[in-house]
Amino acid sequence: MELTAEILRAEEARPHLIEGLYALYRAHYAAVTPERFAEDLADKTHVLVVRDGEREIRGFTTLAVTKSDFEGGPLRAIFSGDTVMHRDYWGHQTLAFGWIRFAGRIKAKQPELPLYWFLISKGHRTYRYLSAFSVDFFPRWGRPTPARELAIMRRLARRRFGDAFDEARGLVHYEVSRGHLRPELAAVSELEGRRDDVRFFLERNPNYAQGDELVCLTELCLDNLKPIARRLFAQGFRS
Numbered sequence: 001m002e003l004t005a006e007i008l009r010a011e012e013a014r015p016h017l018i019e020g021l022y023a024l025y026r027a028h029y030a031a032v033t034p035e036r037f038a039e040d041l042a043d044k045t046h047v048l049v050v051r052d053g054e055r056e057i058r059g060f061t062t063l064a065v066t067k068s069d070f071e072g073g074p075l076r077a078i079f080s081g082d083t084v085m086h087r088d089y090w091g092h093q094t095l096a097f098g099w100i101r102f103a104g105r106i107k108a109k110q111p112e113l114p115l116y117w118f119l120i121s122k123g124h125r126t127y128r129y130l131s132a133f134s135v136d137f138f139p140r141w142g143r144p145t146p147a148r149e150l151a152i153m154r155r156l157a158r159r160r161f162g163d164a165f166d167e168a169r170g171l172v173h174y175e176v177s178r179g180h181l182r183p184e185l186a187a188v189s190e191l192e193g194r195r196d197d198v199r200f201f202l203e204r205n206p207n208y209a210q211g212d213e214l215v216c217l218t219e220l221c222l223d224n225l226k227p228i229a230r231r232l233f234a235q236g237f238r239s
Contacts, residue, residue: 003050003058003089005098010044010062020057021047028084028185031177031211037082044081048102050095059085059095065106066118068159070152076110077118077156078103078220083126087185096129100229103220104236111237115220118156120172120213123181124188127201130218133229137218139170141200153217170204170215177211 013021022037041047041062050059062081067074085095107115117134121127130137138145138153145153157165161172180186186209192198205214222230 002053003092003094005094006049006051007098007102008047008049010041010047013041013047017049017057021049021060024057024060024086025082025084025179028087028182029179030182032179036178040081044079046102048095048098050085050089050098058089059092061095061099063099066156068156070155075114075116075152076106077116078106079118079156079160080120080126082179090125096132097232100133100225100232101236101239104233105239106236107220107233108237108239116152116156117216117218117220118153119216119218120157121201121205121216122179122208122211122213123186124192124198124201124208127214127216128195128197130216131197133225134218135224135226137216139200139204139214139216141196149217153215156217157215165215172213172215173207174211180209180211183209 018038018041021041022034025037026032044062044064046065047060047062049057052058061083064079064081065076066079067076069075083095085092103115103117119126119130130140138149153170154167157172158167164172164174166173188198188202201208201214205212208214218224220233222233225233
């Protein structure tokens with residue numbers, strides 16, 4: 001069935017939509033509450049909603065477009081929050097493609113400023129988007145994180161998560177989980193476990209199934225995107 005993606009301002013999300021988003025989220029994640037979900041959504045600037053031909057919600061991602069100063073100059077970041085695709089639609093790229101087009105639109109508003117994707121990942125499938133989209137991203141296997149990118153990651157994470165950010169491990173950790181994948185969805189198949197990106201994610205975030213999230217960063221610019229992502233980003237830039 002054909003899927004479509006729609007970007008909405010988070011402040012425009014009506015109660016019925018929020019209930020639908022939460023129902024999908026609760027079906028895939030444990031240790032969640034409607035109050036915390038609504039609070040988290042209110043902290044975002046946008047939500048990308050994926051629907052099928054009958055307008056049923058099949059996936060979504062929340063995000064916050066932010067601005068920060070670093071080493072005397074401004075930069076912008078797109079922070080990815082709650083993200084889920086209905087299990088029946090794993091492998092569909094509507095959400096990912098809609099997201100990267102939106103990132104191109106954000107870049108077009110102030111093309112002179114660096115734009116980063118600031119991602120916290122509580123599952124290996126989310127972490128894999130970095131290697132699917134980007135040439136350079138951090139942290140990654142086989143290459144240490146450069147000092148500049150590490151400093152940006154830490155600055156953004158401290159600003160958003162405060163004491164919950166474990167700088168030494170590069171993780172966001174809460175004593176009580178604020179949401180983690182249900183066990184049957186957190187499992188890693190034998191085939192997935194052979195992938196470099198999955199093995200690295202599991203090494204860096206061994207307690208992901210209990211809600212720990214790996215802090216990640218990649219610059220969103222044409223030179224740092226792989227061919228398909230570059231084309232979609234450029235479409236968003238021109239729209």
